[in-house]
Amino acid sequence: MNESPALADWLSRIERLHPKTIDMTLERVREVAQRLNIRFDCPVITVGGTNGKGSTCTFLESILTQAGFRVALYTSPHLVRFNERARFAQEFVPDAALVAAFEHIEAARTDATKGEVSLTYFEYTTLACFLWFMDCKPDAVVLEVGMGGRLDAVNLIDADVAIVTSVDLDHMEYLGPTREHIGWEKAHIYRAGRTAICGDPVPPQRLVDYAQEIGADLWLFGRDFNYSGDKNQWNWAGRGARRNAMAYPGLRGANQLLNASAALAALDALKDRIPVTQSAVRMGLLTAELPGRFQVLPGKPAIILDVAHNPHASGVLAANLDNMGFFPYTWAVFGSMADKDVDGVIEKLKGRIDHWLLTDLPTPRAASAAQLAEKLAAAGIVAGKDCRIETFADPASALAAAQTGASENDRIVVFGSFYTVGAALTALKRA
Structure with missing residues (x-):
């Protein structure tokens, strides 16, 4: 509402x-x-x-x-x-x-x-x-x-x-x-x-x-x-x-x-x-309930929402993902503020994510999806047969693409800024 x-x-x-x-x-x-x-x-x-x-x-x-x-x-x-x-x-x-x-x-x-x-x-x-x-x-x-x-x-x-x-x-x-x-x-x-x-x-x-x-x-x-x-x-x-x-x-x-x-x-x-x-x-x-803090939604594929937006929080998210068991592929919907340590965040998670769906956010403080793609390249993450890297205008579009591309046994991690997770939550409620 x-x-x-x-x-x-x-x-x-x-x-x-x-x-x-x-x-x-x-x-x-x-x-x-x-x-x-x-x-x-x-x-x-x-x-x-x-x-x-x-x-x-x-x-x-x-x-x-x-x-x-x-x-x-x-x-x-x-x-x-x-x-x-x-x-x-x-x-x-x-x-x-x-x-x-x-x-x-x-x-x-x-x-x-x-x-x-x-x-x-x-x-x-x-x-x-x-x-x-x-x-x-x-x-x-x-x-x-x-x-x-x-x-x-x-x-x-x-x-x-x-x-x-x-x-x-x-x-x-x-x-x-x-x-x-x-x-x-x-x-x-x-x-x-x-x-x-x-x-x-x-x-x-x-x-x-x-x-x-x-x-x-x-x-x-x-x-x-x-x-x-x-x-x-x-x-x-x-x-x-x-x-x-x-x-x-x-x-x-x-x-x-x-x-x-x-x-x-x-x-x-x-x-x-x-x-x-x-x-x-x-x-x-x-x-106790708190949306957006390693929140695992019911259903398949598994969707995880987490407002991890700095290296410390991303390290915790990485450990939590490791504890979830096996998934064939992990899809990420990622949007971030420009003033965050994006390199540090990527470093904590890069071995755990197969497909990166990067998104713009509706605030001047945000890094653009294109800038996030440059950060991935600098970290040695390049698109290939088992690694999609795509950019989107908003988190809802990125999430929809992840839901289309993921099999029911995969998982989708929506993380980064509160804007990223909040927009995804809104889109999921409307679906």
């Missing part, structure tokens, strides 16, 4: 308001948030990291919902509709609520006595989701950081518990050239005297140092919490707490136990304020 004309008009208008798409500073958005008196009177969990943020947020929302709490969840970007970015009690924000919030923000940011403040699309829409959450009066709020941490609009909120899921190379033009630089940026979602969780098994030293400098209570994977498991079940252990004999999470993939472990650490830290039973944990993990 498309958004209402009123919401579409607002979103279009907000996109044009600020001269930059990304403007890394908190001063402007903090000023408007203060005018709006944005605050939450319940526990807040903020989740940052290079990869795994969305899955960790989904685990938290699902477990807390099973425990009977009313949860507000903020994530970004969306796959199909803007409303996916905000949900309360597992329902997406209504168009009318967003329009009302936008009107409220517009009045606050253009206040004649206090002066006009310019906001980016992300800042404006983040504030709108926060306003709606305040009206909903949640029992807990889960917030996904957009990019980095230190200067992300989500970092306006002082989290009771902050999680950094993983630290790897992405958005280097904004966050710095190394894992150490990026880890320091992400660590700024931590707060003095509050729980700071890092789910990365090899945390950057600057992240650890920052947490110690500000006096945060740092929980490290492998030191303060851990997991173990066999073919049938897994166990989690934290600081003086254990959760045993759990079924594997509903979200598939090699890194999901790391993400689930960080979520369980956060819930352990908040057990006095939002206690969850073992039953709620088990059911929450089992029923």
Whole structure:
């Protein structure tokens, strides 16, 4: 379902308001948030990291919902509709609520006595989701950081518990050239005297140092919490707490136990304020759903949707594909932003994909399908009898070609940008 004309008009208008798409500073958005008196009177969990943020947020929302709490969840970007970015009690924000919030923000940011403040699309829409959450009066709020941490609009909120899921190379033009630089940026979602969780098994030293400098209570994977498991079940252990004999999470993939472990650490830290039973944990993990994260659709040929768009995520996707068993041919529908490490992504997957169907995307930030084809050639991938390389104007056309060319025993992997996976999801729903 498309958004209402009123919401579409607002979103279009907000996109044009600020001269930059990304403007890394908190001063402007903090000023408007203060005018709006944005605050939450319940526990807040903020989740940052290079990869795994969305899955960790989904685990938290699902477990807390099973425990009977009313949860507000903020994530970004969306796959199909803007409303996916905000949900309360597992329902997406209504168009009318967003329009009302936008009107409220517009009045606050253009206040004649206090002066006009310019906001980016992300800042404006983040504030709108926060306003709606305040009206909903949640029992807990889960917030996904957009990019980095230190200067992300989500970092306006002082989290009771902050999680950094993983630290790897992405958005280097904004966050710095190394894992150490990026880890320091992400660590700024931590707060003095509050729980700071890092789910990365090899945390950057600057992240650890920052947490110690500000006096945060740092929980490290492998030191303060851990997991173990066999073919049938897994166990989690934290600081003086254990959760045993759990079924594997509903979200598939090699890194999901790391993400689930960080979520369980956060819930352990908040057990006095939002206690969850073992039953709620088990059911929450089992029923968690998140489109586009190694999402395997039923039917033949198998279709896998994954928003892997950097080398770290693509390495995880490669491992997950390896664990699926034998398929005669693997077809890829691939579209990417131009500012991503496309060479690194291809390198992780090139031995696992037979046919490459490359697509343009409907945004100026995207690499063209022709540019992606050049990247394949540079990686030594050339068209031949068992390797098709074709370019398409949009993901739906590329997916249709894959479905036509693949046998029922093959598999089709749609990956890369959220635009790629979102367009494929929309096309599949229409089919």
